[in-house]
Amino acid sequence: MKAVVFEKYKTAPSLRDVPKPTPGPGEVLLKVAGAGACHSDVAVFRDFDEQFGPPQLKPSFVLGHENSGWVEALGEGVSGFTVGDAYLVYGPAGCGHCRACSRGQDTYCENAATMPYLAMGLGRDGGMAEYVVVPARNLVPLGDADPVAAAPLSDAALTPYHAIKKSLPALGGGGKFALVIGLGGLGQIAVQILTALTGATVIATDAKQDAMDRARANGAITVPGGPDQAEAIRAATGGKGVDAVFDLVGVDATIALAMSVVAIRGRATIVGIGNGTFAWNFYTAPYEAELANTYWGTVEELYEVVDLYRAGKITPEVEIFALDDALEAYRKLEAGELSGRAVVAPHGRWPRTDARMRPGAAGTPSHCRVGSQDSDRLAGHS
Incomplete structure (x- = not known):
């Protein structure tokens, strides 16, 4: 089968033939419906080397940690699944028996240092391929919702969802404000999640006007970047500051912005892994303001994310690519040329005429579109 393989540090991945996996x-075994291309993948093959980065991410392995697919075959001892049914994959893979894993939080596995991989597509072969093998406990049913568009939910939605749930106490009650910094794939869904879960006024900021336009369409107040950015954000809150800030970038400048606008007793959560730093000082940080970071989420929370998706509360904007064009998807991701999440659909089931496969609750998804790469070939695959 064809797969996108990370083979060497500081080198773009390659598309090559690898053996079709067999479930243990x-x-x-899933027939992959969609695999999202994420900036974390780019960090793996561009930023890491033998001295820098988790040892579990040494090459080589198949990329793709945002995955969905149809059940193709069951391994020994697995029951309760029907061949052909659609599932979303919970990417993290811990030891399965520590306290963190027992509550479905494999991201914080107590034995992570001894694990040979971190997740599907992060050390273990992922879904940027025609087929992928995953633990049965990592599958979340999609029902009749379209699995191709759903693929990014396993990271691009789960990650901000977890951060937002942790911050809900700061957003309870009337007159609350939430700020989303960075309106890429995660930031756009964060705006939708905040609207679905809270009554807070959502403020969104980014350097790109088209990104802010999309956030505004989902109910956010937008503030452009620039020298007056912090002042404008504070003005939007009536001067009191933001009750919960979500930094989806995580570089020095965005962390500093988050801490400059967070309210007294507010919470700033750094979600983006931009390797930024912040110098805390008692006299400049608002009293009792929290500065926290989060990583991914739990499998239970992924069930909740799917519930929001099926109810039509969150709709990820995706650009679909054939597997033969997966390397072009990564190129566009690195170049900043994508307006939505790049999703590779190895079997080209888009658009699908089967009425059982629907985007979210119903209808044809205006937020999904086939990329410019061979749209006719995508629709023609079986």
Whole structure:
């Protein structure tokens, strides 16, 4: 089968033929419906080397940690799944028996240092391929919702969802404000999640006007970047500051912005892994303001994300690519040429005429579009 393989540090991945995997005990083989291309993938093959980066991410392995697919075959001891049903994949893969894993939070596995991989597509072969093998416990049912458009939910929605749930106490009650910094794939869904879960006024900021336009369409007040950015954000709150800030970038400048606008007793959460730093000072930080970071989320929360998706509360904007064009998807991601999440659909099931496969609750998804790469070939695959 074809797969996108990370083979060498500081080098773009390659598309090559690899053996089709076979599910082992407790595992399920999925026919991949969609695999999202994420900036974390770019960090793996561009930023890491033998001295820098998690040791579990040494080459080589198949990329793709945002995955969905149809059940193709069951491994020994697996039951309760029907071949052909659609599932979303919870990417993190911990030891499965520590306290963190027992509550579905494999991201914080207590034995992570001894694990050979971190997640599907992060050390373990992922879904940027025709087929992928995953533990049965990592599958979340999609029902009749379209699985191709759903693929990014397993990271681009789960990650901000977890951060927002942790911050809900700061957003309870009337007159609350939330700020989303960075309106890429995660930031756009964060705006939708905040609107669905809270009554807070959502403020969104980015350097790109088209990104702010999309956030505004989902109910956010937008503030452009620039020297007056912090002042404008504070003005939008009536001067009191933001109750909960979500930094989806995580570089020095965005962390500093978050802490400059957070309210007294507010909470600033750094979600983006931009390797930024912040110098805390008692006299400049608002009293009792929290500065926290989060990483991914739990499998239970992914069930909740899917519920929001199926109810039509969150609709990820995706650009679909054939597997033969997966390397072009990564190129466009690195070049900043994507307006939505790049999703590779190895079997080209888009658009699908089967009425059982629907985007979210119903209808044809205006937020999904086939990329410019061979749209006819995508629609023609079986």
